Amino acid sequence: MRTALSLLSCLFLAAPAHAEIYKFVDENGHVTFTDVHRKGAKRIDLPGAPAPLARPQGPRRASYSPSPANFPRIDAGTQKRRDDVRRRVLEDEIAGERNSADEARRQLKLGERMLPGERATDASYLDRVKRLRAAVQQHEQNVSAIQRELANLK
Structure with missing residues (x-):
């Protein structure tokens, strides 16, 4: 049983x-x-297997639904002022980021010099140089990202 x-x-x-x-x-x-x-x-x-699920034919498109009639609109002058402010902010950011990149390159140049008694194979030297190169690369990536944002402005 x-x-x-x-x-x-x-x-x-x-x-x-x-x-x-x-x-x-x-x-x-x-x-x-x-x-x-x-x-x-x-x-x-x-x-005995279940029937397959129906698959939509053709490429999927993003759904488009127009804004409602009572949706708040922004006049062209206000939008232009906002775009101008955004452009100024981005230009200030890119100037600061370029200065930071220049300073990081200067620090890298100084950091690549070996200290007395230090060898190029020492872990402390390699870590220092790696950290300084990463800082330079990060600032350069930030500059290029801001440049893309500026290029996307109207």
């Missing part, structure tokens, strides 16, 4: 999996069965 009960519970727990199975044959003739769809793979219909 106990064996029959455990067999029955195993049957209930081992319910059929609900997955789509695909057969893919590569250029060398190797056959692969998978549950992940690949280009060129064919779906295999298994007896």
